[in-house]
Amino acid sequence: MADLDQNTVTEAVIAQMASTPDPRLREVMASLVRHLHDFAREVKLTPEEWLGAIGFLTRVGQTCTPYRQEFILLSDTLGLSRLVNLMDDQANRVGEATETSLLGPFYREASPQFGYGESIAVHAKGPEMMLFGQVVNEQGEGVPDAIVEIWSTDADGAYDLQANDPSTMDMRGQFRTDAEGRYAIRTLIPLGYSIPMDGPVGDMVRAQQRHGFRPAHIHMLIGAEGYRELVTALYLGDDPNIGSDTVFGVSESLVVQPRLGLEQAPDPALPSVRYDFRVARRAAHDKGGRVGADPSKVAAD
Amino acid sequence: MADLDQNTVTEAVIAQMASTPDPRLREVMASLVRHLHDFAREVKLTPEEWLGAIGFLTRVGQTCTPYRQEFILLSDTLGLSRLVNLMDDQANRVGEATETSLLGPFYREASPQFGYGESIAVHAKGPEMMLFGQVVNEQGEGVPDAIVEIWSTDADGAYDLQANDPSTMDMRGQFRTDAEGRYAIRTLIPLGYSIPMDGPVGDMVRAQQRHGFRPAHIHMLIGAEGYRELVTALYLGDDPNIGSDTVFGVSESLVVQPRLGLEQAPDPALPSVRYDFRVARRAAHDKGGRVGADPSKVAAD
Numbered sequence: 001m002a003d004l005d006q007n008t009v010t011e012a013v014i015a016q017m018a019s020t021p022d023p024r025l026r027e028v029m030a031s032l033v034r035h036l037h038d039f040a041r042e043v044k045l046t047p048e049e050w051l052g053a054i055g056f057l058t059r060v061g062q063t064c065t066p067y068r069q070e071f072i073l074l075s076d077t078l079g080l081s082r083l084v085n086l087m088d089d090q091a092n093r094v095g096e097a098t099e100t101s102l103l104g105p106f107y108r109e110a111s112p113q114f115g116y117g118e119s120i121a122v123h124a125k126g127p128e129m130m131l132f133g134q135v136v137n138e139q140g141e142g143v144p145d146a147i148v149e150i151w152s153t154d155a156d157g158a159y160d161l162q163a164n165d166p167s168t169m170d171m172r173g174q175f176r177t178d179a180e181g182r183y184a185i186r187t188l189i190p191l192g193y194s195i196p197m198d199g200p201v202g203d204m205v206r207a208q209q210r211h212g213f214r215p216a217h218i219h220m221l222i223g224a225e226g227y228r229e230l231v232t233a234l235y236l237g238d239d240p241n242i243g244s245d246t247v248f249g250v251s252e253s254l255v256v257q258p259r260l261g262l263e264q265a266p267d268p269a270l271p272s273v274r275y276d277f278r279v280a281r282r283a284a285h286d287k288g289g290r291v292g293a294d295p296s297k298v299a300a301d
Numbered sequence: 302m303a304d305l306d307q308n309t310v311t312e313a314v315i316a317q318m319a320s321t322p323d324p325r326l327r328e329v330m331a332s333l334v335r336h337l338h339d340f341a342r343e344v345k346l347t348p349e350e351w352l353g354a355i356g357f358l359t360r361v362g363q364t365c366t367p368y369r370q371e372f373i374l375l376s377d378t379l380g381l382s383r384l385v386n387l388m389d390d391q392a393n394r395v396g397e398a399t400e401t402s403l404l405g406p407f408y409r410e411a412s413p414q415f416g417y418g419e420s421i422a423v424h425a426k427g428p429e430m431m432l433f434g435q436v437v438n439e440q441g442e443g444v445p446d447a448i449v450e451i452w453s454t455d456a457d458g459a460y461d462l463q464a465n466d467p468s469t470m471d472m473r474g475q476f477r478t479d480a481e482g483r484y485a486i487r488t489l490i491p492l493g494y495s496i497p498m499d500g501p502v503g504d505m506v507r508a509q510q511r512h513g514f515r516p517a518h519i520h521m522l523i524g525a526e527g528y529r530e531l532v533t534a535l536y537l538g539d540d541p542n543i544g545s546d547t548v549f550g551v552s553e554s555l556v557v558q559p560r561l562g563l564e565q566a567p568d569p570a571l572p573s574v575r576y577d578f579r580v581a582r583r584a585a586h587d588k589g590g591r592v593g594a595d596p597s598k599v600a601a602d
Contacts, residue, residue, distance in 0.1 A: 009387060016549075042332050050382070058372050079311065083310050291351060
């Protein structure tokens with residue numbers, strides 16, 4: 001039995017994991033161990049720092065509830081979510097499909113259904129806007145019966161999940177496109193907001209003196225039979241943090257600005273955005289990944 | 302605003318963290334982000350796998366209680382704890398001091414005090430052994446009034462923290478060396494044991510088809526005024542898993558075997574181990590790190 005040293009310990013761990021029957025799990029864990037150990041060696045991680053990290057990760061896990069997913073928030077603020085999203089896009093995005101964005105920690109399944117042009121602001125109040133357009137396929141043809149899901153902050157920059165009673169849904173809903181693939185959604189003009197700062201990820205962001213804000217945006221999830229699910233978001237171009245999103249989610253092609261006088265605007269009195277979402281046919285192997293989840297579904301009990 | 306890609310996203314995250322005032326935090330986080338992203342790129346981490354990891358880490362955090370530290374267990378089974386321990390040893394171990402080992406997840410502060418030769422097995426029953434010897438300094442001189450802390454499994458391989466009522470302490474205690482630095486501890490012969498397999502780390506170890514066992518061992522923590530705290534453990538050489546510890550803790554110099562007929566054995570009727578622990582003077586800068594903690598102290602509420 002040879003004693004382990006700082007370098008051989010890594011190979012000893014990987015050797016012990018070599019019995020893993022699932023080849024993908026074996027590959028991922030070996031790579032994880034190598035990079036984790038490389039990191040610890042590179043910074044010469046001390047026992048005190050190691051214990052600080054253990055305490056931090058424990059708090060992150062214990063901050064998770066059915067209404068809050070602090071580990072997704074950590075992944076988002078470390079840029080990991082966006083990286084996974086970009087790799088998935090490169091592997092699976094077809095041609096001219098709309099760019100994707102992060103699902104984020106505020107998505108909820110089974111949001112209420114609305115009709116064409118109705119407002120998702122059931123309880124919230126504030127300046128209104130209209131979002132309308134078409135869901136189209138790669139040939140530019142309208143996709144009927146697509147489900148357009150939207151979730152957004154209220155005019156104060158807060159999601160329903162952050163309200164005193166997070167069980168009531170507001171500022172989210174599902175629309176169905178008409179025979180020409182058209183949709184129209186009345187909503188409030190969203191406000192940029194700080195990520196939740198009362199947990200361990202907030203402590204980290206404060207210690208880094210980052211502003212912690214996301215630019216104002218509207219989350220969208222488009223699903224249609226036979227098409228790859230599209231998770232994206234539209235960002236308001238006049239937000240002061242449009243270039244410094246704390247979760248690195250913005251793409252130029254997703255930046256919009258509500259304005260009056262748009263052709264075909266369902267309500268000419270409201271500042272409006274026209275955005276056509278282009279969806280791609282689902283390939284046989286394509287499971288249609290989402291970088292995110294409804295927090296109540298991620299082991300938060 | 303240039304769109305991020307799989308490579309530039311890493312630099313964007315590090316640039317946003319460049320405002321961190323604490324230079325060490327800035328250095329550690331930049332290295333972490335680089336290695337974390339390198340890992341994700343190397344294995345082309347998919348959204349499904351990413352979400353699996355989020356759920357896994359959430360469960361690890363939520364499995365922690367004041368009596369259980371699942372994140373330390375995860376670090377142990379990934380070899381990270383041992384690596385940090387080895388680096389700390391190299392940086393701070395002086396000359397011929399006894400080698401260190403992992404504190405592990407079963408340490409508890411404020412264990413009961415015992416006199417020379419008394420037994421730590423207050424409730425547990427089983428075959429007994431004696432551990433005795435001296436705490437010595439670098440010159441081989443006995444160190445009087447050193448505190449020798451011990452914690453161990455019972456004869457079934459379980460710690461008090463794993464009992465139905467984990468609030469009662471057993472099989473652990475503190476001894477004080479006499480004027481010649483001598484100590485003697487009566488205890489049960491420990492049994493090798495599986496790490497806790499009913500949580501997410503157990504799920505991981507099972508998926509890797511690792512045996513999940515630690516060889517039989519006795520944890521020790523030696524503290525004396527002016528000396529560097531020594532966290533170590535003695536391993537029983539006849540354990541079948543002595544060469545395949547699931548947390549990579551064994552060093553040759555810490556392997557022992559209880560036997561009858563030892564000179565100076567306090568009780569000739571008991572299989573005994575003589576082990577002299579050599580402690581080193583504390584350097585001015587040396588904070589005396591421990592790779593581990595009492596689980597009730599690590600944000601487990």
